Amino acid sequence: MSAADIDLLHRVTAFIYREAKLQDEHQYDDWEALWTDDGVYWIPANGDDIDPEKEMSIIFDNRSRIALRIRQFHTGKRHAQSPRSRLRRVVSNIEIAESSETGIRAFSNALIFESTVRADTVWSTRNEYFLRPEGETFRMARKNVFLTNNDRALFTLSFLV
Amino acid sequence: MSITTEPNKLDLSHLVQGNRVHGSVYTDEALFQLELERIWYRGWVYVGHESEVPNKNDFVMKSIGPQPVIMTRDNGGEIRLLQNRCPHRGNQVCLKEKGNTRAFTCPYHSWTFSNTGDLIGFAFPDGYRDNPDADKKRLGLGVLPRVESYQGFVFGSFAAEGISLAEHLGGAAETLDRLVQTSPDGKIELTAGYLKHRARTNWKFILENECDGYHPAFVHSSIFSVADSAIGTYYGDQSTALTRDYGGGHTEVDLRPEFRKADIPLRWFGTTAERLPAYVEAMNTAYGKEKARQIMIDGTPHVMIFPNLFIAEIQVFVIQPISVNETIQHATAIQFKGAPDLNRRMRQQTMGSVGPAGLLLADDTEMYERNQRGAESLTPAWLFLGRGEQRERRDENGYMVGHSTDEVPSRGIWRHYTQVMEAQS
């Protein structure tokens, strides 16, 4: 690994850790600010390779729907997050699959512990990021979240994953 | 299929009384087992849609309550409902969610069954030769004795005899007519796959919520306010929309009075004719301008077909009880054949609003789960369902109707529930 590669991996890792922390701590606006203006947030259902233009996904938000989701949290009447889930996630296996001047494709794994009145739930995901460089850091142009159990019936998933 | 040894005669009058139900109807394990026997494994239950098995030999995995059911279209084109249990030693003959096959081969000892459920052959058949009990005709898969469709919706019954599907649907059949006529070719498809949302609640809290017009103003105010949605007004104090009890446990929220008052095509879908020119054109061609306009003003229904098929304007939900306090809702976007512009919007809106992360359904589900926890508390022992009792009335067809926020649907559901639960087989 060249010094440049190590530097890039370091910066991507820092970005992904920061995103994880914002999600765990329900920092909705700071999390929303991580997105590019054309960002797409995708969580498929029934497998990882479905076509979201034809089949149901758990989330398939364009940028304006991401904003809508955040505004709904801010009403204080998003009952599924009132009270908020207590969250803590561990992110690892960060790898950069592709990189160029215009964008980076990176992967990570996450295990998320969610505590609610209903129960404690563990979620497992493989995350795929398309990042655009912005100074020393990045913005998300796309985030795909592949839940390990996305082919099964899932309890409510109302926090930011 | 009988799983209880209860006496056949059941008296529910100590649990269900007109405008109130006892909390234990949502929490009693023995009652749940009786519901399986008398509602889910006896009466008509919605299973799947014909469009999910479009070709000969297609199959798709479905369910009736906790029971897995394979819906197949056999080589002759007929729809069959099979159980996924090998008659040899109980293994599962089908492990895929969907596919196309003329035969299912059990992985354990390789018995092979046709997609009508008949046993085709044993592996190493010598071991069965001259054994009179190894009669292939008696060793097929479990087959649901009755399968009937209406407007493409396939229903099944575990009972060999009983009322016809038409009798079961009664006046609510008209809501399915209304649904399909909103499609230019008079057909809908359910081909976009399902979101499966698990909830720690009794299935009847979901059943009742589907046509509860009292909650949206409160449970969904967060999304109505930020999305600039007009839906909230249909469920407000001043709404002219109606709740309706069709009998048979089937209930509706009829929003047509509001849409007719506005008199604007596609208002029901929160859009305009200008935005969907291809769809409007296809509707005009199919029905003529005047009728097409009326259909596009009225929109699709919001109807709960007892016990498990909910049509929510642009979505279909299927309620699947798993246990007394666990239920799965399967949801998908309705698709109209030959209306790609509308279909795309229906998928987008469905993905936004329903399923585990849905802007609407996550909050509904939160409510069902809280209801369940509440019902587990001891007092007050009764839930009060009397809203609007003093102002309900019969419509021109003789069905009970009330204000859109009144509990006409819940009272209708419990009346029917009591009848089917108390009925002798």
Ligand code: FES
């Ligand atoms: S259990 Fe199916 S062949 Fe033996």
Ligand SMILES: [Fe+2]
């Ligand atoms: Fe609701």
